[in-house]
Each structure stands twice: as C-alpha cells, then as structure tokens.
Amino acid sequence: MRAALVQIEVRPDEPADARRKRVADLVRAHDGADLVVLPELWPVGAFAFDAFAEHAEPLDGPTAAAMSSAASDAGVWLHAGSVVERGPDGTLHNTSLLFAPDGRLHRTYRKIHRFGFDKGEAALMARGDEIVTAPLDGLGVTVGLATCYDLRFPEQFRLLVDAGAEFLVVPAGWPAARRAHWSLLARARAVESQAYVLACGTAGTHAGIEQAGHSVVVDPWGEVVAEAGPGEETLLVDLDPGLVAGTRADFPALRDRVLGLPLPR
Numbered sequence: 001m002r003a004a005l006v007q008i009e010v011r012p013d014e015p016a017d018a019r020r021k022r023v024a025d026l027v028r029a030h031d032g033a034d035l036v037v038l039p040e041l042w043p044v045g046a047f048a049f050d051a052f053a054e055h056a057e058p059l060d061g062p063t064a065a066a067m068s069s070a071a072s073d074a075g076v077w078l079h080a081g082s083v084v085e086r087g088p089d090g091t092l093h094n095t096s097l098l099f100a101p102d103g104r105l106h107r108t109y110r111k112i113h114r115f116g117f118d119k120g121e122a123a124l125m126a127r128g129d130e131i132v133t134a135p136l137d138g139l140g141v142t143v144g145l146a147t148c149y150d151l152r153f154p155e156q157f158r159l160l161v162d163a164g165a166e167f168l169v170v171p172a173g174w175p176a177a178r179r180a181h182w183s184l185l186a187r188a189r190a191v192e193s194q195a196y197v198l199a200c201g202t203a204g205t206h207a208g209i210e211q212a213g214h215s216v217v218v219d220p221w222g223e224v225v226a227e228a229g230p231g232e233e234t235l236l237v238d239l240d241p242g243l244v245a246g247t248r249a250d251f252p253a254l255r256d257r258v259l260g261l262p263l264p265r
C-alpha cells in the first residue's frame, strides 16, 4: 500500500481559493498512491484564530468540493486534513474529511481535544464526541482518525484500536516549539497501538507560529519509516498492512492488557 503525506505551507499571502487549487493539483499528482494525507486546517491555518469564522464552511463547502474532485480524478483515498466546519446549528468544529476514490465523502471526524487551554481553538470551536474509524474498502485496512493535540491523549488511541484501527492518521498544525513532543508522541502511539501512525503536519510560519513540519510515518514496531524536514515536502511510503496483525501476533502486548482495575481508595 502506497501512502503520500503532503506537508504544505500555509502562506499568509496565499488566498484560500488559490491554496485549495494548489493542494488539489498536488493530490492529483499523486495518482499512483492508494492513500493521500493532508494536514490540519490547511485552508485557513491552525493558529489563524481570527480567520476561523470567516473561513468556516459546511461539509459540502469549497474545500470539500475541491478535495472530492481531486480524490476522484486521482482515484485515491484522500484524508483531506481538516477544515473549520460550520455545523447546521452554527457551531464551529475542527473537522477532518476522508474521501473515497470515487470522490464520495466517506467519513468525517470532529477533533475531540481542542487546543488552547480555554483560548484559541478551545474557545472558538465545539468539541467532537465521537471516536471515528473507517474501513478503506479495497485496501483491506481500517484507519483510525485523530487530529493534532489528540496525539497527547493515549486513551483516545486505545479506543481507536479497540474499534479496529490499524492505521492511525493524524493531520496536524504542530508548532516547532514542541517538535520533540510531536516525534516522540507519534512513535509512542505507534508502539502502544502496534499500528502504523501517519502524522502529517504543516511547514513554514503562519499567524506568527513557526510550524514543526517533520511529518512522519511510523510502523507498528515504532520504527520511523520516513520523516520530512521543516519545509514543503511529500513523503511517499510503501507500507505493509500485514505488519499490523503480524506485530500484534508476534509480540502480543495488546492482548495482555488488564482492564477494569479499581482505583485506590
């Protein structure tokens, strides 16, 4: 299975429509891949809080339309990163969009752990409340969806594994200031989940926040398959879905979990 992680820069001087077109062309250029992954909130910028409301869109908005058409033109599964979704009741969510190779919107995931400690995203957006996995028909794998700050919460990944996830796809807009955490947590989630982690971040600087870049693919044994640098770059990787079941069978740590222990009194 071939995956492409497209680490793009959210340039402040690039209008969102131009970026949508540029990213759609990048997706089309990867028509040899099975799965293409984009970063978090790339149409607006994960830290461009002042622009969230203006760029909010429904699930059939301009980003979804552009990405649906790019997925079907390329014939790929497309995790199109996330958008600022304006829900039917007007609330904003950080919502990931997963398209099938025919352009159909296959799954959405609303970010559960909002970043900002009562400010920024945490103040502007509503929390998602659903663990989301998706079988990728034809590829024989199930992906589990999480976004950026979610990477810090192992309990979410345990639930994803329990729901059958074998590939954990994490779009992000992770700051360079905490790049060490990003790399460490991506590997930790892969080791503890005995799953592939495909973590796709952004490059450059937007809203004054330098981005970490360093998108990374980690295998179920915790080995880094490929890692990007800080700039715009696409990681192209060939992955073996059988390695997930193989690792879980050969080193059955997940089987040895002890659940439901009482807390100390």
Ligand SMILES: O=C(O)CCC(=O)C(=O)O
Pocket: 046, 114, 115, 147, 148, 149, 150, 152, 173, 174, 175, 178, 181
């Ligand atoms: O957890 C972090 O350090 C970064 C998280 C973040 O930037 C986000 O979720 O948007």
